[in-house]
Amino acid sequence: MExxxxxxxxxxxxxxxxxxxxxxxxxxxxxxxxxxYECIYSIADLHTLTVRQVPAQLRQRTVELxxxxxxxxxxxxxxVMFVQSHVPQHAELAWILNTITYPGELARxxxxxxxxxxxxxxxxxxxxxxxxxxxxxxxxxxxxxVPVGKDQKxxxxxxxxxxxxxxxxxxxxFAVPEGIIPKVGANVMSLxxxxxxxxxxxxxENAFISMADDKDTIIRKFKRAVTDSENSISxxxxxxxxxxxxxxxxxxxxxxxxxxxxxxxxVGYGQFKIEVGEAVADLVCKxxxxxxxxxxxxxxxxxxxxxxxxxxxxxxxxxxNKVYKKVGLYIPERKK
Ligand code: AQP
Numbered sequence: 001m002e003x004x005x006x007x008x009x010x011x012x013x014x015x016x017x018x019x020x021x022x023x024x025x026x027x028x029x030x031x032x033x034x035x036x037y038e039c040i041y042s043i044a045d046l047h048t049l050t051v052r053q054v055p056a057q058l059r060q061r062t063v064e065l066x067x068x069x070x071x072x073x074x075x076x077x078x079x080v081m082f083v084q085s086h087v088p089q090h091a092e093l094a095w096i097l098n099t100i101t102y103p104g105e106l107a108r109x110x111x112x113x114x115x116x117x118x119x120x121x122x123x124x125x126x127x128x129x130x131x132x133x134x135x136x137x138x139x140x141x142x143x144x145x146v147p148v149g150k151d152q153k154x155x156x157x158x159x160x161x162x163x164x165x166x167x168x169x170x171x172x173x174f175a176v177p178e179g180i181i182p183k184v185g186a187n188v189m190s191l192x193x194x195x196x197x198x199x200x201x202x203x204x205e206n207a208f209i210s211m212a213d214d215k216d217t218i219i220r221k222f223k224r225a226v227t228d229s230e231n232s233i234s235x236x237x238x239x240x241x242x243x244x245x246x247x248x249x250x251x252x253x254x255x256x257x258x259x260x261x262x263x264x265x266x267v268g269y270g271q272f273k274i275e276v277g278e279a280v281a282d283l284v285c286k287x288x289x290x291x292x293x294x295x296x297x298x299x300x301x302x303x304x305x306x307x308x309x310x311x312x313x314x315x316x317x318x319x320x321n322k323v324y325k326k327v328g329l330y331i332p333e334r335k336k
Contacts (some may be wrong), residue, residue, distance in 0.1 A: 009143035011042035014061035016200035019208040022190035024251050025149025031073040039079035040263040046084050050126040071290035082308030089316035093136035100165050135159035139174045140316045147180040151188040170326040187253045191225040194240035219277035233264040245276050
């Protein structure tokens with residue numbers, strides 16, 4: 001008999017065109033994990049509303065993100081792919097979890113503090129509550145593993161705490177999820193400020209490589225990447241700019257840091273930056289071409305969405321009913 005696979009959940013927000021950081025920290029690993037886990041991949045559009053959006057653009061980015069998942073190799077025959085807002089149980093479970101969450105534990109989250117500063121004119125409750133909705137995303141499917149970049153580690157801790165708290169207060173209900181953080185590339189940094197993470201919503205377009213950038217743009221952005229004055233290609237945490245470029249090059253070529261150092265011994269930053277740009281452009285442009293093919297077939301994309309929604313909805317409603325019962329909500333017979 002085939003062994004039951006552990007369940008895995010992960011998501012990306014359609015808050016912009018994903019960058020190579022989202023690809024390296026999340027989507028690339030999703031593809032590799034599809035055979036070992038029962039995978040559920042979501043498009044976190046409700047999370048995206050925590051920052052002001054242009055509605056028509058958000059709708060378009062949602063479809064584009066699905067096309068990108070497919071173009072990167074996420075396979076609807078292996079994994080469930082769905083849009084978060086199509087499964088209302090996410091928001092419903094978030095409400096229940098809110099009743100066991102303390103404001104203090106949300107107020108100290110790095111992402112909340114960082115985004116409150118960047119969006120000072122729109123510090124809303126949703127922004128603060130982001131980790132609770134993320135916990136609901138994961139716990140709703142009883143996911144045991146969650147592949148994320150380092151930036152989401154704190155939020156994953158909250159999801160774990162809430163699972164344990166709920167289980168203790170009521171009775172064992174949720175699996176306590178474990179993070180899978182990639183060994184290389186868990187924290188890809190901005191090309192303009194290597195002390196800060198690369199983000200798709202960065203106002204400075206030179207700070208990130210988008211998964212829709214063309215070859216010339218990619219190479220130009222790498223040429224402008226901030227490094228240091230040493231001009232020697234070696235991995236050193238005290239030189240975050242060049243170390244970040246080496247990380248990116250390593251992920252896109254499969255070469256280790258030692259192999260990169262010996263390949264580029266005596267070579268200057270200028271030449272190295274071009275080579276990084278070419279390696280990245282090779283794959284990014286191939287993925288982008290495939291994404292465009294998917295986008296040309298809206299019927300297919302809507303079919304994938306509908307099928308994913310149906311599967312996710314089934315799992316989510318079973319879990320939510322269980323939770324409602326445990327906390328004492330009255331469930332009419334016909335809903336059971
Ligand atoms: N810099 C990063 N390095 C490695 N992984 C990263 N991820 C994000 N930034 C990096 C991983 O990408 C996945 C999806 O992230 P998200 O879209 O849900 O939200 P985010 O983490 O807030 O990503 P961004 O790009 O910074 O989005 P905006 O600008 O909208 O806030 C997650 O697994 C994340 O770890």
